Amino acid sequence: MSNNIIEIIGITQEITWNSWAVQYFFFIGLSVGGVLLAAPAYLSRTATWLPVARLGLLVAITTGLVAPVALLADLHQPARFYQFYLNFTPSSWMSWGAFLLPAYIAALLLFGLQGLYRDPAGNQRVTRMAALATSVLGTGIALYTGSEMGILISRVLWQSGWLVPAYLLSGLAGAIGLALVINSLQSTENLAHSRLLLRWLTASLALTGVWIGAWAVAGYLNLSGSGAALLRLAVEFRPLETLVFWIGVGLLLPLILTLFNHTGLNLMTGLLALFGTWMLRWVMFIGGQGIPKNGAGFYNFELPLTADGLLGILGSIGLWLLILIVIRSLLSQYKQPADV
Amino acid sequence: MDSTRRKFLATVATTIAAPVLGEASAAEGTADTQDTPRWVMVIDLRKCIGCQACTVACSTENRVPAGQFRTLVSHYEVEKDHQPRSAMLPRLCNHCENPPCIPVCPVQATYQRPDGIVVVDNTRCVGCAYCVQACPYDARFINHETKTADKCTFCVHRVQAGLLPACVETCVGGARIFGNIKDPRSEVSRLINSVHTDGLQPGLKTRPQVYYIGLDNRLQNKIEGVPSPWKRSETLVQESMS
Numbered sequence: 001m002s003n004n005i006i007e008i009i010g011i012t013q014e015i016t017w018n019s020w021a022v023q024y025f026f027f028i029g030l031s032v033g034g035v036l037l038a039a040p041a042y043l044s045r046t047a048t049w050l051p052v053a054r055l056g057l058l059v060a061i062t063t064g065l066v067a068p069v070a071l072l073a074d075l076h077q078p079a080r081f082y083q084f085y086l087n088f089t090p091s092s093w094m095s096w097g098a099f100l101l102p103a104y105i106a107a108l109l110l111f112g113l114q115g116l117y118r119d120p121a122g123n124q125r126v127t128r129m130a131a132l133a134t135s136v137l138g139t140g141i142a143l144y145t146g147s148e149m150g151i152l153i154s155r156v157l158w159q160s161g162w163l164v165p166a167y168l169l170s171g172l173a174g175a176i177g178l179a180l181v182i183n184s185l186q187s188t189e190n191l192a193h194s195r196l197l198l199r200w201l202t203a204s205l206a207l208t209g210v211w212i213g214a215w216a217v218a219g220y221l222n223l224s225g226s227g228a229a230l231l232r233l234a235v236e237f238r239p240l241e242t243l244v245f246w247i248g249v250g251l252l253l254p255l256i257l258t259l260f261n262h263t264g265l266n267l268m269t270g271l272l273a274l275f276g277t278w279m280l281r282w283v284m285f286i287g288g289q290g291i292p293k294n295g296a297g298f299y300n301f302e303l304p305l306t307a308d309g310l311l312g313i314l315g316s317i318g319l320w321l322l323i324l325i326v327i328r329s330l331l332s333q334y335k336q337p338a339d340v
Numbered sequence: 341m342d343s344t345r346r347k348f349l350a351t352v353a354t355t356i357a358a359p360v361l362g363e364a365s366a367a368e369g370t371a372d373t374q375d376t377p378r379w380v381m382v383i384d385l386r387k388c389i390g391c392q393a394c395t396v397a398c399s400t401e402n403r404v405p406a407g408q409f410r411t412l413v414s415h416y417e418v419e420k421d422h423q424p425r426s427a428m429l430p431r432l433c434n435h436c437e438n439p440p441c442i443p444v445c446p447v448q449a450t451y452q453r454p455d456g457i458v459v460v461d462n463t464r465c466v467g468c469a470y471c472v473q474a475c476p477y478d479a480r481f482i483n484h485e486t487k488t489a490d491k492c493t494f495c496v497h498r499v500q501a502g503l504l505p506a507c508v509e510t511c512v513g514g515a516r517i518f519g520n521i522k523d524p525r526s527e528v529s530r531l532i533n534s535v536h537t538d539g540l541q542p543g544l545k546t547r548p549q550v551y552y553i554g555l556d557n558r559l560q561n562k563i564e565g566v567p568s569p570w571k572r573s574e575t576l577v578q579e580s581m582s
């Protein structure tokens with residue numbers, strides 16, 4: 001920092017993409033991760049994978065249904081959402097997202113209906129088609145969410161191709177974590193499923209870690225401005241939040257825990273992996289907006305306790321839980337699914 | 341009446357009759373004729389004393405909520421020849437020639453008028469804040485009262501009535517000069533052609549249309565220095581929202 005400039009008057013710019021945006025990116029990331037976990041099994045009909053894939057599909061649907069609610073809540077004029085559909089704007093990634101999201105949810109619901117409810121009865125062709133459509137649209141979602149931030153020349157941290165894979169990998173880790181949580185909360189935890197999920201969780205967390213590490217190293221070597229901003233965020237601006245909570249508690253700790261396949265630990269491992277997925281988005285959004293575009297220093301963000309902050313975060317998690325309960329009771333009422 | 345103002349009013353008088361200064365709408369497209377003015381601002385930093393009269397005039401004229409600003413004079417202390425010196429930097433929307441805030445808007449609520457002024461249709465804006473993120477100059481914000489994107493409009497309502505923007509009108513030192521860059525006789529053209537001017541963050545290729553005279557190049561991009569002790573707290577924001 002050059003000390004020969006002192007800012008006497010300059011204001012803190014408000015954080016306009018706040019906790020609802022984080023929740024949207026969190027839930028939609030989990031949903032796409034869930035599809036990644038489920039679709040290959042349904043497409044290839046790998047018998048050993050299918051039961052775990054059903055868990056992945058349940059994760060994808062439940063989180064996928066919460067995501068649009070969080071997105072709407074993030075708008076300051078949510079009642080005007082119809083304007084998105086009256087004014088398609090090809091130059092705006094957000095506009096593409098407005099069309100992709102409902103298409104993705106529709107395909108996902110069909111995939112869910114087939115995969116969780118009707119599939120064993122026979123019509124596997126429809127399931128395959130739905131799985132394929134959901135995967136293609138899910139790829140579109142992953143691309144648009146990362147690119148929406150990546151094209152902004154105003155924010156060096158976001159302005160990079162590193163973001164899309166980072167979101168995708170950590171979304172997958174979070175989805176596996178959530179599947180692990182659901183599995184360990186079943187009346188009888190299926191240990192074979194837990195074992196498989198833990199193996200995948202190790203791999204996806206390790207890959208996320210390697211990717212983030214490479215991003216930071218690219219910054220250190222001056223190969224990426226965004227990597228340099230990431231390093232600065234971790235070392236200079238938000239050391240505790242970025243290093244301890246995100247990298248330490250959200251990434252390294254669950255990675256270590258995956259190496260122990262202990263029934264008592266699985267719930268915690270899954271929850272920590274989820275926390276890591278959330279933290280990546282929190283650091284990117286809130287930390288990213290904390291780096292001034294023009295001013296000096298760093299803008300700190302205090303999480304309000306209202307619906308715009310903590311209450312909103314808790315509310316969206318509550319909504320997810322409600323959707324999970326409704327879907328599971330519907331499934332068990334009409335049919336005894338094998339593993340879900 | 342000083343010569344700047346007289347020249348400005350003469351420009352407006354000749355252009356106001358033309359339909360180009362009529363009601364703006366997205367549908368008007370980008371029809372550009374020689375008669376259409378291109379409004380720009382020159383800020384002569386040698387004359388700015390950092391009194392914030394422009395900040396107040398703007399907030400009053402445009403009823404900007406407390407704690408939010410369409411323009412603000414950033415104030416720095418810089419070192420020059422081993423001596424501390426004050427440096428002012430009035431900030432506002434640059435009405436960029438290549439504005440990154442416009443293509444990102446998912447509902448085309450923000451657009452550039454043929455005369456270069458970048459505006460927001462706040463009856464259509466969904467308040468997604470994508471443009472706020474996209475503007476490299478922090479010129480936009482979500483208005484706490486309207487819940488839509490807000491920014492400097494060069495006081496388009498005044499310009500259409502043949503008046504100067506409120507900040508220009510009020511500027512004590514005459515540091516803010518407004519006019520039509522397409523008119524070679526305008527004060528802004530004369531200054532831009534005769535004095536060295538700089539825009540902010542030129543590397544981003546946004547082609548800002550606020551031209552600074554006497555800009556210290558340490559202030560041209562993101563400031564690296566000791567941050568201001570005065571930071572708006574969330575409490576103030578909450579208060580102004582209620």
Ligand code: SF4
Nearest residue numbers: 433434436439441475
């Ligand atoms: S200064 Fe910002 S808001 Fe104004 S035109 Fe340029 S990019 Fe858009």
Ligand code: SF4
Nearest residue numbers: 445465466468469471
């Ligand atoms: S906040 Fe309004 S003007 Fe800005 S991008 Fe969103 S809809 Fe467009």
